[in-house]
Amino acid sequence: MPETHYNRRRTNRIKDVILKNLNPLYLFFPAAIFYMEIIVKMACFDETSKEALLYTGLFSVSVGLGCSLLASLWKPKTNEVVTVVLLTLFTLLFIAQIVYFQVFQTFGTLYSLFVGTDAITKFWSATFDGIKNSMLYIVLLLLPILVFLLAGDRMTPKGRQSRDVLFSLGFGTAFCYLIAFILIYNNSSGIMPVRYLYREAFVPNLSVSNFGVVTTLRLDAKYLLFGQREDGRGNPLPEEQAEPEQPEEPEEIEYGYNVLEIDFDTLIDGETNAVIRDMHEYFKRVPPTRKNEYTGMFEGKNLVWFVGEAFSSLALDETVTPTLCRLAKEGFVFKNFYNPVWSVSTSDGEYVTLTGLLPKSGVWSFRRSGDNYMPYGFGNMLTPLGYTCKAYHNHYYSYYDRHKSHPNLGYEYKGLGNGLKVTEIWPESDLEMLQVTLPEDLKNIPFHTYYMTVSGHLNYNFYGNSMALRHKSKVEHLPYSEAAKAYLACNVELDLAVSYLIEQLTAAGQLENTVIVLSGDHYPYGLTDEEMNELAGYELEKKFEKFKSTLIIWSASMEEPVEVDKVCSSVDVMPTLANLMGLDYDSRFLVGQDILSPSPGLVEFNDRSWISDLGRYDASENMFTPNPGVNAGDEYARNTLRRVNNAFEYSAKILEFDYYSKVLK
Numbered sequence: 251m252p253e254t255h256y257n258r259r260r261t262n263r264i265k266d267v268i269l270k271n272l273n274p275l276y277l278f279f280p281a282a283i284f285y286m287e288i289i290v291k292m293a294c295f296d297e298t299s300k301e302a303l304l305y306t307g308l309f310s311v312s313v314g315l316g317c318s319l320l321a322s323l324w325k326p327k328t329n330e331v332v333t334v335v336l337l338t339l340f341t342l343l344f345i346a347q348i349v350y351f352q353v354f355q356t357f358g359t360l361y362s363l364f365v366g367t368d369a370i371t372k373f374w375s376a377t378f379d380g381i382k383n384s385m386l387y388i389v390l391l392l393l394p395i396l397v398f399l400l401a402g403d404r405m406t407p408k409g410r411q412s413r414d415v416l417f418s419l420g421f422g423t424a425f426c427y428l429i430a431f432i433l434i435y436n437n438s439s440g441i442m443p444v445r446y447l448y449r450e451a452f453v454p455n456l457s458v459s460n461f462g463v464v465t466t467l468r469l470d471a472k473y474l475l476f477g478q479r480e481d482g483r484g485n486p487l488p489e490e491q492a493e494p495e496q497p498e499e500p501e502e503i504e505y506g507y508n509v510l511e512i513d514f515d516t517l518i519d520g521e522t523n524a525v526i527r528d529m530h531e532y533f534k535r536v537p538p539t540r541k542n543e544y545t546g547m548f549e550g551k552n553l554v555w556f557v558g559e560a561f562s563s564l565a566l567d568e569t570v571t572p573t574l575c576r577l578a579k580e581g582f583v584f585k586n587f588y589n590p591v592w593s594v595s596t597s598d599g600e601y602v603t604l605t606g607l608l609p610k611s612g613v614w615s616f617r618r619s620g621d622n623y624m625p626y627g628f629g630n631m632l633t634p635l636g637y638t639c640k641a642y643h644n645h646y647y648s649y650y651d652r653h654k655s656h657p658n659l660g661y662e663y664k665g666l667g668n669g670l671k672v673t674e675i676w677p678e679s680d681l682e683m684l685q686v687t688l689p690e691d692l693k694n695i696p697f698h699t700y701y702m703t704v705s706g707h708l709n710y711n712f713y714g715n716s717m718a719l720r721h722k723s724k725v726e727h728l729p730y731s732e733a734a735k736a737y738l739a740c741n742v743e744l745d746l747a748v749s750y751l752i753e754q755l756t757a758a759g760q761l762e763n764t765v766i767v768l769s770g771d772h773y774p775y776g777l778t779d780e781e782m783n784e785l786a787g788y789e790l791e792k793k794f795e796k797f798k799s800t801l802i803i804w805s806a807s808m809e810e811p812v813e814v815d816k817v818c819s820s821v822d823v824m825p826t827l828a829n830l831m832g833l834d835y836d837s838r839f840l841v842g843q844d845i846l847s848p849s850p851g852l853v854e855f856n857d858r859s860w861i862s863d864l865g866r867y868d869a870s871e872n873m874f875t876p877n878p879g880v881n882a883g884d885e886y887a888r889n890t891l892r893r894v895n896n897a898f899e900y901s902a903k904i905l906e907f908d909y910y911s912k913v914l915k
Contacts, residue, residue: 275321275333275405276419280314282337282394286344287462293387294351295459295870301437301444306462308430312423313464319419322411330406337395340464344391345384347463352380355775356593356856357454357463359612360470379709440872441887442858451895452611454593455857456869474612505541508829508837508844512913526912529903532896533913536838539825539847544812546832548805552764553637553698553831554751555628557600558744559677559706561770562589562799564777564785565741570724573749574741574802577766581804582812584845588819588853588861589799591772597650599771599820600702604628604659606824606842608854610902620654623911626824626840628698629660631833638694640664643702644672644683652702661700675716677740680705680747688751692758705743708776710736717743733777734784761806767827768802769820793868794861803830817851817861818843839910841897852893860894867891 287306291298321333350358381388398405411419437444447456452473457466514534521527558565566575592598598609601616605626609615624630629639640663641656643649647665656663664670664687672682680703691697705717710733712719718736721743725735748766755761773796774782782796783789790796801823818826821842828835829844843849853861859869865876867887874887903909 273318273322273405273407273411275407276315276318278394278398278405279318279321279333279336280311282398283314283317283340283464284310285394286340286391287464289387289390290344290348290458290463293348293384294357298459302460305430305434305444305460306465308426308433309462309465312426312430315419315426316423319416319423322407322416322419326406333398333406334395337398341391341395343467344463345388347458348384348387348391349377349380352383353377353775355591357458357466359454359593360467360474361613441867441874441884441891442869442872446895451858451898453857453869454611459870470612503543505543505545507538507540508825508835508847509538510834510836510914512836517913525903526907526909529900529907529909530913532900533838537849539829539837539844539849541829542844542846542848544846545829548765548830549832550696551805551807551831552696552755552760553628553632553827554764554766555698555700555827556744556748556766556768557603557700557702558741558768558770559596559703560708560737560772560774560776561703561706561741561744561768562773564774564782565706565738565744566800567728567738570728570738571741571745573752574745574768577748577768577802577804578800580811581802581808582814582846584801584803584814584818586815586817586851587769587799587801588794588797588817589770589773590797590819590853590855591775592856594650596771601655602842603769603771603820603823604700606821606840607904608821608841608898608901610905611898614650615905616655617651618905620651620658622658622905622908623915624658624660625910625914626828626835627659627661628700628824628827631660631828631835632696632698632831633660636696638691638697639699640687640691640697641700641702642670642683642687643704644670644678644680645704656700677704677707677715677717679717680743681750684747684750684754688754692754692760695760695763701747702771703744703747705747706737706740706774708774710734710740710774710776710781712736712739715740730784731781734781737774737777737781737785763807765805765827765830766802767804767823769823770799771820773797773799793859793870794855794866797855803827814845816845817853817863818845819853821854836914839904839913841901852890854894854897858891858894858898860890862890 284307287310317336321329321336324332347357434448435445444460447453447460448469452469454466454470457469514530517530518527518534521530565571566578568575589599592602592609593611594609594614597614597616601607601609601619605619605624610618629641633639639661641659641661642663643652643665645666647653647663647668647670652665653663653668666672666674666678670683671686672678680701683701683703687699691699709715710718712722712732715736718739721739724742725739728735728738748768751766752761755764779790779792779796801818803826822845823842825835825837825840825842826845829846837844841854845851851863855869857869860867864880864882864886865874867874867890874884876882
């Protein structure tokens with residue numbers, strides 16, 4: 251009995267010590283961060299798995315206890331200030347990410363949030379709409395700091411805490427992190443294991459969905475400072491096997507391959523850098539694409555290439571945009587063309603289209619490429635053949651640093667502010683851009699002109715969008731909402747620009763000697779799902795179908811349309827054009843493929859989802875769905891995902907290590 255009484259007294263003393271030192275802040279901080287993480291998930295994702303909630307919860311507790319530790323090291327007033335500062339920073343971070351997601355449908359990286367602040371000022375109307383659409387969630391995110399401001403004096407530690415308390419907070423921080431790490435590391439289920447997302451790749455949307463905003467920020471900082479997978483290991487998923495492909499019919503004619511003579515063995519033997527050596531070994535193994543009956547079909551012709559701001563199939567209307575409709579049905583007709591959205595929207599969409607590479611997460615890839623050797627820029631490829639190569643953008647010339655990236659592709663580049671004299675309104679006119687540039691360019695045959703348009707830019711309304719207002723009368727009869735009508739009205743300007751191009755080419759006798767190419771930089775994410783459904787005439791499937799779009803490759807010299815069923819995307823445009831123009835290039839160094847080659851089609855999406863000719867993989871669900879009647883299982887899906895992961899990894903390495911200068915210069 252005495253011993254029992256002693257043990258009871260000892261237990262009570264321990265409880266007293268714990269309760270005495272258990273400051274409310276130690277519960278409040280982890281709860282506040284986890285609460286804000288849940289608000290982001292509610293705002294940005296349709297659903298969240300139980301495992302994702304567990305990982306996010308453990309990381310939130312770890313970070314919250316760490317913040318509690320920082321707010322327990324000082325005098326009472328200082329502790330209170332530290333708590334307010336930390337809560338304010340976290341609140342602003344969560345608000346910024348929700349607004350960013352509302353505008354761009356992806357999360358901002360550290361690079362974009364700090365380097366890309368001019369996007370907020372130059373496109374303030376889109377930012378304002380993002381704030382307005384997120385207002386309910388913004389209010390909910392403000393609740394933790396409001397609670398602290400009202401009751402902070404009862405939460406803040408009264409001076410520096412004891413070593414035992416500080417040790418306990420530090421131990422709790424490390425313990426929760428370690429448990430989360432162990433659970434993630436040992437989770438190898440599914441086609442894409444969650445540990446791959448945590449340890450190998452930086453995919454912002456999937457990272458926020460699975461681990462939360464704060465952990466994504468930490469991973470972003472790690473990759474920004476130290477890069478991704480620079481160990482030369484390659485092939486991020488184990489047990490690489492040959493990817494099963496659809497059987498190909500034997501060719502009657504052997505066309506050869508789009509390759510250059512490169513002695514990889516010598517390069518490998520002479521390379522001391524493990525990463526570069528791994529890249530040599532990887533590209534040596536990549537199968538090249540075949541030349542085909544269309545190789546050189548447009549050799550020597552003029553080339554006018556558009557990347558249309560937010561252009562998609564939704565912009566095609568027989569009565570409103572008749573020229574675009576006609577060109578989409580003639581020439582090459584790509585029935586399964588997709589236009590994925592990337593982390594930096596317009597700039598990444600342009601980079602993918604013009605280079606045939608995927609963008610690197612966390613940076614502005616086109617801006618970064620301005621310091622690299624870029625032999626596959628079309629200006630660099632066509633100028634030696636006697637072409638005059640120019641590029642134009644009818645918005646500010648320096649936006650996204652196009653004045654660095656585009657000359658590096660071999661173009662004489664002009665935009666608003668450095669020689670392109672278009673009226674400064676918002677958005678500027680595509681038609682006017684062609685009117686002030688095309689007559690001069692037509693004096694130099696052969697010529698290649700590239701246009702990055704802006705008339706189709708959000709926001710889609712009739713009071714802040716000059717192009718929509720200009721063509722309002724042409725869409726008033728349509729049974730759509732204001733935003734849907736305004737989007738079509740914006741694209742009337744692009745339609746007029748292309749009509750003007752055809753008129754001027756005809757007058758100059760160059761219509762049949764010219765190829766016109768047009769695709770979008772991304773889908774019109776300035777429209778809601780409901781507004782896109784209006785234009786489509788039915789409910790679009792959200793995961794993939796809203797990215798399905800139109801690629802126009804047209805020449806009056808073609809006698810009849812050529813329909814192509816293979817799945818393809820914007821990353822395939824550049825190699826397809828290079829093959830059609832009969833240009834020498836090595837297809838092994840591009841992620842994109844010549845769409846007209848017999849190689850199986852593959853469309854990569856920013857979150858590592860993909861579509862092939864056999865089925866589709868949804869990374870958010872970690873699920874592969876084969877096409878009806880196709881017998882392809884999870885092993886095919888894993889092999890294809892390996893190919894997709896390698897495409898992202900080695901595209902990033904080409905950019906980061908200026909790889910072309912090491913093999914092609």
